[in-house]
Amino acid sequence: MVGTPELRDLPPPPPPKRSFDVAIIGAGVIGNALAVALARQGRDVLLLERDLSEPNRIVGELLQPGGVRALEQLGIADCLDGFDAVPCHGYQVRYHDQPVHIPYAMEANGQRPQGRSFHHGRFIQKLRATAKATPNVTIVEATVSKNLIKNAASGHIIGVRCTPRGSKHEICYFASLTVAADGCKSNLRSEFITRTPDVKSHFFGLELIDAKMPLKHHGIVILSDRAPVLVYQIGTHETRALVDIRGKPPSQTDGSLKSYMLSTVLPTLPEELRPSFKKAVDDSKSIRSMPNQWLPPSVNDTPGLMLLGDSMNMRHPLTGGGMTVAFNDVVLVRDLLADVDDLADTEMVLDKMAEFHYRRRCLTSVVNILAQALYALFAADDPNLKILQRGCFAYFQRGGICIDHPVGLLSGVLRKPLVLYGHFFAVAFYSIWIMFRTSSPLLWPVCFLRSFAVFYTACVVILPYIWSEL
Structure with a gap:
């Protein structure tokens, strides 16, 4: 058919598009959501993913209420429907088979917020389907090279090199802004962030x-x-x-x-x-x-490049806060870039990113610090930490704000770092009080000396994480 007179004189097909406003590396949780958010602003978005088949992971399966609300703000909450996602109403913590119920805290409207749990891969495929159906989003299955394209004169990142699936030839895509959202095993992180995951x-x-x-x-x-x-x-x-x-x-x-x-x-x-x-x-x-x-957050300071999600910041998944942070970061990036007409204006974009890192702390510092501190207590491996672990459980048993505030912080609804610090040290002092209460008066002098060690341990647990968020 190619040689027939009807087709011989037709013009050749147009070359594939190679220039975009935004190139996003990674069609995972944050990549898909950001692609939709920026495309809806009228930007031309390229979304690159090494493998578009359904992922099969054992984490990223619980979305806290704060993450559900972020999806609603992004207009993609329907991604939680139609694939057997399960409502989540809170937690039960069992300490040596003693249970305490910790529901999500009641809100001013008299309702309790709701999270969702699901198969991670099914949720990702719903997000990808939404991105694919969004005008201005181009999805390409390709492996991105670690060597991004730089402007030789200024050093600005101006695009990516990648090898499409099924091809052996590397091609280039150019973009005013490149976003690295390639997850916990990021291939790009080491070149732009000095910190390494612990x-x-x-x-x-x-x-x-x-x-x-x-x-x-x-x-x-x-x-x-x-x-x-x-x-x-x-x-x-x-x-x-x-x-x-x-x-x-x-x-x-x-x-x-x-x-x-x-x-x-x-x-x-x-x-x-x-x-x-x-x-x-x-x-x-x-x-x-x-x-x-554990990877503390780092400020994005490379012109033309933005690192987001697990590429830039990770915490222990004990509290299930990773996706909540990711979707709220997308909301914040979308809002900050809304008044940037030209993403090639790297100075303005870097100013917005500085503001992004400042404004995200109200949520992310709470989620990050809480995840690390709670893990230290829940995985207690020395006597002082075990005292704090027992005190933490007894603190939850008190009910009221002793569970409402902590679960509000954990769920991404209560975004007040000072409330977190207050409750953490209240747990420390309550743990010391329980140590005295459950000991013979004859041992109180020993408990008095031990209390300093317990309080010091509490400081060692939380203060490094507070500092890392600054």
């Missing part, structure tokens, strides 16, 4: 089928003499169990990991969860894992 522990994930939950539509946090275990529903029939292991984990190849799950973790679980957990361990050929990383 791996605190690993989560090992199991999928339980038709598990009987101690409290329906709630995340279950199980505290024992070892690191915490999280359990939450991700579908009508599926429930995720995440076992945190510090240090070098047991080997999978020789069966040590399965043995650890059955002999050490299984007895700490609520009775109703044990059958489905045991079956999941027995049926698993390989138990998937993921490192839990």
